[in-house]
Amino acid sequence: MYAIEVEKLRKEFKSYSSRSGLAGAFRDLFTRNYKIIRAVDDISFAVKQGETVGYIGENGAGKSTTIKMLTGILTPTSGRVVVNGMNPHKERERFVQTIGVVFGQRSQLWWDIAVQESFRLLKKVYRVSDQDYNEHMDHVIETLDIGPLLDKPVRKLSLGQRMRCELAAALIHNPPLLFLDEPTIGLDVLVKLKIRQFLKEINEKYNTTILLTTHDMTDIEALCERVIMLDEGKIIYDGSLQHLKQNWGEGKQIHFQFRDLVSKEELTSLVHVTWEQGEDRYSWIAHVRANDMAHVIGKVVSSYELKDIHIREVSTEEIIRNIYEEGIHHG
Incomplete structure (x- = not known):
């Protein structure tokens, strides 16, 4: 059973531009120049119940737009969205009972009342x-x-305290699906x-499905086995985090x-791998796959005198950055 099913989902926005000068401003009164921007471009994916999926991409890739369509805030331009067996836009009242949402921003x-009063109001809203x-x-x-x-007003809380309370508030009705946007x-x-x-x-105890968007790769590594990567509104990778590391981590x-x-x-010319300058003119860094390490080290050691050598794992963050920079499109 799928918690989220998305087929050929698209969201377009009109972006208006102003003409220059007084004459241009006058013409803008009657006809506006605009271009269509496709924030989400025909994406398809499905998330099983109980999965924790990392939804990642650079700023402007279309992550928040997707989340807003999945939660019913925005209506798609075209495509099909089914979340918890419902259309988020058409069955709004019933639908919101089945999701929890935390937007980091x-x-x-309620800003001026005690946290527990906010919880009581939400309890009534969700009829718990x-x-x-x-x-x-x-x-x-x-x-x-x-x-x-609980007895403090929200405005008196630090950011960390408020985010913990926000997360609790999203879970008052124990929803089967949780959307977390930069939590x-x-x-x-x-x-x-x-x-x-x-x-x-909560994922283990209630089999809660979690869709997480974040820039913090340690969040992804700690929580998600699967990642969906977005670039310019298109999915460029959908698969396991492990597979991503093995294929593009260069070990x-x-x-x-x-x-x-x-x-x-x-x-x-000695050994054909990616080389980059280290912290000074005498140091070089080789980017290699794990199973090529012995070969590369052997070649270098037998050809040059070395002062030092050490090996470092490539972080998930660097892998993601490399994929964006190299523009590897892997559906």
Whole structure:
């Protein structure tokens, strides 16, 4: 059973431009110049119930636009969207009972009232019984460690405290599907760890499906086995994080510190891998796949005198950056 099914989903916006000068402004009154911008460009994917999927891409790639269509905030230009067996736009009232949403930049809590009053209002909105609320929320409040914050107004909370309360608020009705848009933005490491641990728990305990958009690759590594990567409104990768690392991670970086100056041309003709300058003129970094390491090290060691050598894993963040820079399109 799928929690999310998307087929050939497209969202276009009109972008108006102003003509220059007074005459141009006058003409703009009658006819406006505009061009169509395709923020999401015929994408298709499905997310199974209980999956935690990382939805990633650079700013302007179309991530937030997709989330807004999946949550019913925006209407698609064309394509098919089924979330929790419903059309998010047409069955709005029934649909919102089945999802939780956390936007890192926007609050669903009332600014001037105590956190627990916001929770009580949301409990009424979602028609959650006292028994269900107490059973579920006692665990949520304890795990997120927000008990001491319940009687404080939201405006008095730090960003980390507010985000933990936002997450609790999104879970009052224990939805089967959770949308998280940059939920750990601007938070310190300990708060991030607490939120990640909590998300893992609810996924295991309730089989909650989670779609997570984030720029923080450690969030993705900690929570997601699958990633969907977006670039200019198109999906350029959909698959396991492990597969992404194996295919494009180039496995390792080998840092060589040479005794004498060596040119890039010499190194490339010796062993054909990607070389880049290290921290000084005597050091070079080889980007290699894990199973080529012994060959590369053997070649270099037998040809040059070295002062030092060390090996470093390539981070997921670097892999993603490389994919965008090289523009590898892999559907």
